[in-house]
């Protein structure tokens with residue numbers, strides 16, 4: 235464990251390299267392509283006005299948001315999988331993501347769409363919704379001074395379905411334009427990403443992310459079971475509660491900006507663990523990079539693959555993740 | 569190192585498993601709990617190790633209420649090996665043992681030179697040095713048990729609590745574990761508290777024995793005072809002949825039959 239980072243530096247370097255290539259591609263490619271040789275001068279503030287506008291106001295903020303959201307969801311998923319000892323846990327399974335959608339729906343029902351799409355109002359409603367549902371899930375899962383992971387998942391899935399039903403009910407009252415906005419949100423899209431959302435995400439992610447990183451050693455100890463961990467001095471239930479809280483905040487931040495894209499929180503930690511083993515001090519940062527790379531790729535594919543139509547990033551994240559799991563199924567024995 | 573249970577009631581949900589129990593663990597001795605399945609041995613051990621909060625009564629560690637002391641503070645005085653511990657299959661033996669240093673570590677668990685020294689010592693003492701770089705998933709049940717014991721040793725506590733440390737082990741390995749505990753007690757003055765199912769091994773290796781039945785202590789004291797035909801009938805519902813083994817100078821119980829209803 236001591237040589238954790240040094241022995242995994244190749245994997246970190248490879249994934250980071252992939253991320254940089256993806257970043258370049260998503261900055262250069264698009265309806266009006268920018269050539270690589272122009273990039274330095276554009277970044278330095280020179281070049282054509284139109285190209286600068288596309289780069290700085292559209293592609294760069296979008297790519298930055300994609301990476302931030304991807305890593306937030308990946309870190310949330312890593313925490314949840316670690317604290318529940320279950321590889322199939324994800325931000326979607328604790329009901330928080332659905333709660334985020336519900337908050338957004340209430341906002342849209344309460345005021346006209348043009349007002350509701352305010353760059354700060356929508357995220358705020360989404361975060362409040364997520365935290366409200368998280369509070370409901372926690373209190374239902376809380377028994378005898380502790381939250382049992384299995385109970386949390388059951389309650390989370392049940393509440394998640396109830397919330398989805400409520401969202402469907404609310405959507406019945408919507409007109410076509412509003413509904414298609416909601417639909418885009420539900421399929422996970424970065425089309426509304428701008429510098430405002432990046433400025434909201436970056437500091438929040440820095441703070442919550444480093445708190446998550448500080449929990450990785452405890453996650454390592456919790457992997458040997460509640461009883462053995464408690465005997466080593468880990469306050470298991472308190473730690474679990476804190477980590478669920480961190481994961482809920484990260485999930486709602488991501489969902490506020492990019493909608494239902496929690497699948498990343500299932501795939502990225504899986505991939506990181508497969509590449510680097512069980513040490514969460516390595517897995518968590520690696521999973522953050524993998525999540526960023528995955529969402530950036532999903533978004534780039536969604537923008538480029540079909541001419542003139544933008545496919546929500548969530549669709550391609552789903553396809554990529556699905557392929558990864560199929561590959562796992564095909565290659566693992568038993 | 570003094571560990572005392574005073575009027576302790578331990579319960580799961582709303583079923584009291586142990587009620588109003590009093591028990592003193594003699595310092596620097598080997599104490600063994602015996603009793604039938606479900607009699608509350610593991611529960612009592614959990615209560616003594618701060619893993620279960622008593623519904624009533626207190627557990628005192630060196631005169632201080634254990635549930636009011638910091639978790640880390642208790643973990644530096646007391647280690648506990650659960651009955652059926654689990655770990656990720658990919659975890660290396662050395663990594664498992666390193667987790668034993670958790671109560672002494674700070675942020676992100678960087679290992680100090682002292683940590684490394686204690687880990688090496690624990691590996692050597694438990695005789696699993698050669699397995700240090702093997703993943704747990706590839707070990708036999710007995711080797712795995714020794715690795716877990718090494719983890720408890722790395723915690724370097726004056727008291728070690730073990731729940732059935734000899735299950736899964738063949739006779740030679742059972743003796744290996746028990747002799748190791750005896751040596752730790754003799755040379756390093758560790759207080760050992762354990763649960764064993766083998767009454768004869770308990771009698772042979774313990775200074776003090778506690779017999780439990782349905783959550784209450786039926787007898788406690790020196791092995792020769794606890795292991796009697798009456799007690800075997802009362803606690804285990806069996807008829808037994810008790811002899812004296814000259815080789816080990818301890819009582820020997822030969823079970824004959826189940827007691828008539």
Ligand SMILES: Nc1ncnc2c1ncn2[C@@H]1O[C@H](COP(=O)(O)OP(=O)(O)OP(=O)(O)O)[C@@H](O)[C@H]1O
Pocket residue numbers: 580581585603604605606607608609610611612651
């Ligand atoms: N986690 C738990 N939740 C609910 N009840 C429990 C739990 N653990 C033990 N019990 C109950 O408490 C009683 C005492 O169990 P305990 O594990 O202390 O027995 P034991 O003496 O260690 O038995 P064994 O020799 O089989 O290990 C049993 O009736 C058992 O069913």
Ligand SMILES: [Mg+2]
Pocket residue numbers: 609610611651731763
């Ligand atoms: Mg037991």
